[in-house]
């Protein structure tokens with residue numbers, strides 16, 4: 001009798017041991033991919049995440065940040081594929097870069113759709129956001145938390161832009177994601193698809209005239225005033241970040257460690273989002289910073305903004321179908337409710 005119990009006990013122990021992933025077997029390094037460098041809220045969040053995770057797991061999860069696109073060798077629209085293949089364990093990535101694989105993420109690149117952070121937050125936290133997370137997860141990536149690159153603003157080295165006519169023929173660097181090509185063509189510009197790493201050289205050499213990126217997360221850390229004197233604040237697209245994890249890596253963690261990863265991601269990305277928005281309301285210190293560095297800041301009247309919006313309306317309509325009418329309608333309803 002005693003022997004039977006012992007055998008049963010050791011068998012059940014064996015089963016439990018083989019079913020649960022063993023922390024001792026974790027790889028020595030978990031790779032995290034980023035397009036940008038360590039400076040600014042985007043990069044700083046990655047450093048904080050790595051540090052906190054190491055501390056909270058007593059060194060079991062050791063994240064190494066691969067900044068400036070080191071993991072995807074220049075092609076930023078490959079980041080999602082690296083994640084779902086497990087080449088990257090984590091990525092702190094922009095929805096723009098992931099949208100070639102998850103085309104519904106173009107929801108955030110719809111021209112002039114989001115009038116405020118409040119509208120954006122409501123979409124992210126509401127049903128559309130949940131649907132997007134399910135779509136991401138179905139493609140092998142576990143989304144842990146939303147973050148933010150920010151509202152994208154236009155800079156260029158040629159002239160102030162306050163009307164679509166000012167964009168005529170301007171060579172504007174955009175990410176290799178088709179909605180951006182469509183938008184800038186509709187505005188009369190000459191959009192050029194280029195990776196962010198290559199874009200730096202192109203700005204310096206003047207082979208492109210302009211680009212579009214958020215003030216706090218990108219323009220300031222990359223000192224865009226050294227290449228472009230003009231900025232138009234037009235909030236034409238919003239760019240959330242997602243801190244995501246390869247499903248393969250996620251599955252290899254113990255439930256307790258998954259919990260730590262998730263909680264740490266949520267905490268760090270809330271901090272990151274605040275950082276990305278800092279200085280962009282009230283006294284607008286971030287914009288003052290651009291002026292101090294010699295940039296000429298164009299803000300638009302409602303009528304001027306409406307002219308850009310009207311020109312890009314056909315792009316908006318085309319992408320309703322690409323993204324899915326139900327998803328866009330659900331987001332539109334939420335946006336309208338936050339006004």
Ligand code: X2X
Nearest residue numbers: 035094096097175196213
């Ligand atoms: O490449 C860009 O413009 C950037 C840094 O904003 C993204 O990764 C989408």
